[in-house]
Amino acid sequence: MEPPPDNFVPKVHPATRPVELDDPMNLFAVEVPGDPELMLRLLVEEYARMGWGLDALIGLFRDPFYVAAHGLWRHYGEEEIKRRLSDLLKRVGVVRTKTTIGVPPSERLVQIDLSTVAKGRADHD
Amino acid sequence: MTEVYNWQLGRSMSYPYEAHYPEWQFAFVFNPNRCIGCQTCTMACKSTWTFSKGQELFWWNNVESKPFGGYPQNWDSKLLNMLEQANPGKQVWNISEKDPEQKPYGTFQGMTIFDAAEKQPGPEGPQAALGYLPTDDEWRHPNIHEDTAAGGQFTQDGQYGGSAQLPEHKVWFFHLARICNHCTYPGCLASCPRQAIYKRPEDGIVLIDQSRCRGYRKCVEGCPYKKAMYRPTTRTSEKCVGCFPRIEGKDATISPTGAPAETRCMAACVGKIRLQGLVKKNPDGTWADDPKNPLHYLIRQRQVALPLYPQFGTEPNGYYIPPRWVPRNYLVQMFGPGVDHAIEQYSCPDRELLAVLQLFRANQQIIFRYEIEEGPKVGELEVTMPSGETKIQELFNDTVIGFNKLGEEVVRVTIEEPTFERPAESHVNSI
Numbered sequence: 001m002e003p004p005p006d007n008f009v010p011k012v013h014p015a016t017r018p019v020e021l022d023d024p025m026n027l028f029a030v031e032v033p034g035d036p037e038l039m040l041r042l043l044v045e046e047y048a049r050m051g052w053g054l055d056a057l058i059g060l061f062r063d064p065f066y067v068a069a070h071g072l073w074r075h076y077g078e079e080e081i082k083r084r085l086s087d088l089l090k091r092v093g094v095v096r097t098k099t100t101i102g103v104p105p106s107e108r109l110v111q112i113d114l115s116t117v118a119k120g121r122a123d124h125d
Numbered sequence: 126m127t128e129v130y131n132w133q134l135g136r137s138m139s140y141p142y143e144a145h146y147p148e149w150q151f152a153f154v155f156n157p158n159r160c161i162g163c164q165t166c167t168m169a170c171k172s173t174w175t176f177s178k179g180q181e182l183f184w185w186n187n188v189e190s191k192p193f194g195g196y197p198q199n200w201d202s203k204l205l206n207m208l209e210q211a212n213p214g215k216q217v218w219n220i221s222e223k224d225p226e227q228k229p230y231g232t233f234q235g236m237t238i239f240d241a242a243e244k245q246p247g248p249e250g251p252q253a254a255l256g257y258l259p260t261d262d263e264w265r266h267p268n269i270h271e272d273t274a275a276g277g278q279f280t281q282d283g284q285y286g287g288s289a290q291l292p293e294h295k296v297w298f299f300h301l302a303r304i305c306n307h308c309t310y311p312g313c314l315a316s317c318p319r320q321a322i323y324k325r326p327e328d329g330i331v332l333i334d335q336s337r338c339r340g341y342r343k344c345v346e347g348c349p350y351k352k353a354m355y356r357p358t359t360r361t362s363e364k365c366v367g368c369f370p371r372i373e374g375k376d377a378t379i380s381p382t383g384a385p386a387e388t389r390c391m392a393a394c395v396g397k398i399r400l401q402g403l404v405k406k407n408p409d410g411t412w413a414d415d416p417k418n419p420l421h422y423l424i425r426q427r428q429v430a431l432p433l434y435p436q437f438g439t440e441p442n443g444y445y446i447p448p449r450w451v452p453r454n455y456l457v458q459m460f461g462p463g464v465d466h467a468i469e470q471y472s473c474p475d476r477e478l479l480a481v482l483q484l485f486r487a488n489q490q491i492i493f494r495y496e497i498e499e500g501p502k503v504g505e506l507e508v509t510m511p512s513g514e515t516k517i518q519e520l521f522n523d524t525v526i527g528f529n530k531l532g533e534e535v536v537r538v539t540i541e542e543p544t545f546e547r548p549a550e551s552h553v554n555s556i
Contacts, residue, residue: 039450041509046158050397054546066161067190068298086546091507093543095520097483100537 040072040081044088049095057085126243129310130410133435133461135228139239141253141315146410147329149403151307151367152442153391154423154430156485158449158471159398162188162300169393170304174366179358184267185365186390188302192455196303197263200351201434204238205458207255208436211241216436218462226411229428230435230463237438238312238349253315254347264354299448302398304390305352305365306433306441307331309410313364316347328403329442330367338362349437372403372491374530384529385491397486402493403530417494419481419527420444427478429470431460446471449511465511473508473518479540480525488536492527499523503542 047057060066061073061081073081126139170186187196195201208216216235223231236244241255307324311331314322321337322344324330333344333353340360344353353364368388370376379386386392391401402420405413415421423430423444430444447456447464449472456464474482480497500522508518524539 034450034452038509038513042158042449045508050159053544060161066163068162068300089546093504093506093545095506095543096541098539098541099487101488102535 036072036075039068040076040084041088043069043072044085045092048089048092051094051096053094054085054089057089058082061085126239130227131237131310131438131440132227132411133230133233133432133440134237134438135224135230135232138237138310138438139243140310141239144310144410145324145326146309146406146408147324147326148406149327150309150329150406150442151372151401152404152420152424152444153304153399153401154420154444154446154485155302156398156430156446157299157301158446159396160188160300160302161396162190163395164188165393165395166302166390166399169389170365173368173389177358179356182264182356183354183363185352185354185363186302186304187267188300189268190298191301191451191459192298194268196267197259197351198266198269199263200259201459203257204255204349204437205434207257208236208238208241211245211255212236218436220462225425229425230431230461233436233461235436237436238347239310239315239438252347253343254312254349256312256316256346256349258342258346259351299451301445302390303350303352303433304388304443305331305367306350306439306443307365307367308442309440310438311348312437312439313344313348313353316343317341318343325369328367328369328372329406330369330372331364332366332369333362333364335359335361335363349434349439350441379489380529382529382531382533384531384533384535386489387491391486392489394486400485400492402491417496419484419492419495422477422481422495427470428463429467429478431463431467434459435461449509468511472510473516476519476521476523479518479520480523480538483525483538483540484527484536487538488527490529490535492535493530494528494532496526496528497523498526500539503540506543 044057047060052060058081061069062078064070076084126141127143128137129140129144130137167184167186167188171180171184174185175183184196189195212235218231218233220231223229238255239253242252245255246252307330309329311322311324314324314331318341319337319339321334323332323334325332338361340355340362342355342362344362345351345355353362355362371379371386371388374380374383374385376386385403387401391399400419402418404418404420405415407413412421412425416426430446432441432444435441445460447460447467449468453464470478477497481495484492484495502519503522504520506518506520507515510516520540520543522540522542524537526534527536529535
């Protein structure tokens with residue numbers, strides 16, 4: 001087999017070429033290395049820490065408006081993502097919180113003064 | 126140029142004006158780990174502050190998808206390239222020596238935008254800050270092509286007219302919410318030839334005096350974060366105003382007692398990624414020791430939240446908890462060398478950190494102080510550490526209580542026993 005000529009350019013798929021900063025298209029044509037499994041696990045941990053359960057999470061991943069989660073849904077498929085979410089939630093658990101805005105209710109209880117009520121009735125009559 | 130001290134860089138740097146510091150500083154922490162890119166913040170800001178013709182150009186708040194997105198497009202990679210050209214191979218950090226007060230991330234040895242402007246004068250002579258004016262195309266489309274890399278459904282082999290499929294960004298990306306950082310040493314303020322931009326002494330909010338602005342667009346060029354924007358219909362520049370009436374406690378519905386309230390973009394965040402506040406400053410510009418202020422705790426004590434591109438040198442007052450799944454070298458470039466420590470802390474928060482994290486979007490009034498009422502241990506959770514290993518996090522029935530500027534209690538959040546969802550088949554003996 002003859003050696004390739006000096007000006008030989010090997011044929012490569014565009015997706016495998018490195019980022020070129022002067023290429024105006026590069027930012028949306030080049031895949032970056034990463035681990036979808038890690039991204040999924042950490043996203044689920046994050047939302048579980050905020051109290052999101054399985055149904056809420058599946059709804060988020062299914063919705064194409066939320067592109068990060070939905071990208072993972074498309075990567076794995078509906079059944080697989082359900083299975084993975086369920087497995088993850090079994091391990092990481094869901095953190096629940098109870099929030100009270102303002103002063104706690106017990107301090108805002110109003111004591112009804114019956115004498116005032118009676119006086120009001122008398123005035124009304 | 127005068128010398129000012131930038132604690133984020135761990136060194137002094139040159140700046141066109143002498144240092145003057147506000148009594149309180151507008152600051153915030155964003156948590157991109159939680160952001161789903163819903164853009165509610167963007168629209169809350171837009172519907173509150175921008176109006177009439179020209180408003181279509183104004184995205185004081187925007188959420189971009191990294192690493193591909195940006196508004197204006199490529200704003201950060203362009204400036205990083207300019208700095209690299211000005212100081213090739215030397216834009217590096219020295220992390221061998223740290224000090225919690227003066228140099229918590231080490232020392233940045235490269236050039237800031239102010240240093241580089243002196244070295245690389247443009248055609249008009251030396252500028253106050255290195256920068257560039259984005260093109261109309263770059264301003265025109267927020268979020269263009271950020272999330273839509275899918276190649277469509279034309280992939281059948283041999284199909285006439287079919288196209289090649291571009292790779293999808295399914296592997297990693299994250300949403301980066303951005304507003305004006307109300308920097309301690311603003312690039313926009315330094316660049317304005319009319320001194321039309323000022324920093325309020327009471328809260329550090331950076332504003333453009335519309336009566337002085339002549340629309341030279343030097344602020345647009347000089348702001349490294351590109352958060353000053355030009356409005357052709359009025360021929361002036363505009364920028365985020367930090368919702369200053371709310372910071373002043375003028376919204377009687379939210380603050381009946383006149384205590385400062387969070388900005389619209391913060392208050393509208395459905396993902397609970399935002400915590401805004403005011404941090405007390407000393408006359409010399411250092412942060413006052415205020416250990417029970419949640420921002421002081423997250424930024425200075427625990428160093429969980431980091432500044433965005435600190436190497437630009439403006440000492441931005443917006444801080445981010447780095448997203449955990451993103452390659453580390455990318456994060457270090459974006460948030461500096463404190464990334465490893467921040468992610469380590471955030472991955473398995475102890476009981477105080479977990480309690481403070483519950484204050485994100487807990488109330489519309491700004492929380493100036495928190496207290497924790499400790500409760501018994503209620504569970505254990507499995508968490509993933511940066512190394513990929515799993516670790517057990519203890520959970521306590523703690524209550525974190527937030528107080529406003531007047532010392533009034535405005536919110537309390539209690540962490541309760543966690544629940545574990547298991548499939549029905551594993552409970553065959555259930556009633």
